[in-house]
Amino acid sequence: MLLSFPASEAIVFAQDSAVSGDEQFNGRWDIRTTGGRSRAWWLEIKNAGTPTPQGKFISAFSGDLNVIEDISISGRTLRFGWTRQERPSPGAEPVSRKLVYTAKLVNGRLQGVFEVEGSNQPLLEWIGVRAPVIKEMDDGTWREGKPIELFNGENMTGWVSWDGQEPVGWSVKDGALASTGRGQDIVSQQKFWNFKLHVEFRLAQHSNSGVALRNRYEVQILDDYGRPPNAHSAGALYSRIAPSENASKPAGEWETYDIRLVGCQVTVAFNGKKVIEKGVIDGLTAMAHDADEGEPGGIALQGDHGPVEFRKITITPLVH
DSSP: OBOOOOOGGGEEEOOOOSOOSGGGGOEEEEEEEOSTTOOEEEEEEESTTSSSOEEEEEOTTTOSOEEOSEEEEETTEEEEEEEEEEOSSTTOOOEEEEEEEEEEEETTEEEEEEEEETSOOOOEEEEEEEOEEEOOOOOSOOEEOOOEESOOSSSOTTEEETTSSOOSSEEEETTEEEEOSOOOOEEESSBBSSEEEEEEEEEOTTOEEEEEETTTEEEEEEOOTTSOOOTTSTTSBTTTBOOSSOOOOOTTSOEEEEEEEETTEEEEEETTEEEEEEEEOOSOOTTOOOOOTTSOBOOEEOOSSSOEEEEEEEEEEEEO
């Protein structure tokens, strides 16, 4: 059930320019891997068509917003990647592996493959489309709809794993939705566009979780009480927007997020303190499972980075 929709005039899908060369790679791209367990990635390319192209990339493989180390664009083919150290087997000496992403422009879309050179991993195919330009602003004209409880306090009705299957590693204990730390990410079956979101959560020591808005943009949950804030801190729009302060409590205490999302503007109040105000989201974060930035999306909870509990998840659609 879709409870709020973007206005058609509020979203512009970028069009290819009249040029037909490598310049066409410039811009922001929303990427979906193909196959049974597809994931969402994000790519930004600048200076294509010059000797010094540049890029940034986000995927679940690294979990961060990475400046691309090695990039080339020639003959309408994009190639970029990184070199990393990995152990081919437990106890083995580390070896260098190159992660390579290659794509061509086909009918205005990127058609690509990912490979790990020197390994036996199969090629992973992916498709990229231009990210839409979302024009809506949090300008004071939005009114609140009827609040909706996404968690009923009794069972997991309304929630599925990120791949649409039954949730794994989650249960309801003492009125809270809980992951042992080995659970899959889960997502609400209801989808939303602009909204207010109230979340009450509790972390174990050294634990880590997150709430993904529209199943795309993660607000970080982290046991980092007392540490200086950064783009990976509790309260951050993960890897993109740092909170103004670290407002977290010690592990084991209940905490709150009050989040407001309109278009690509996000405001985060953490334990009653506003730590992000109308921050502009440039694109997906690594927790994203839904690459369709112009469409409503669910609320996702991260479950595989340590024990976490959620006792209240209330969403209020914002409409004109």
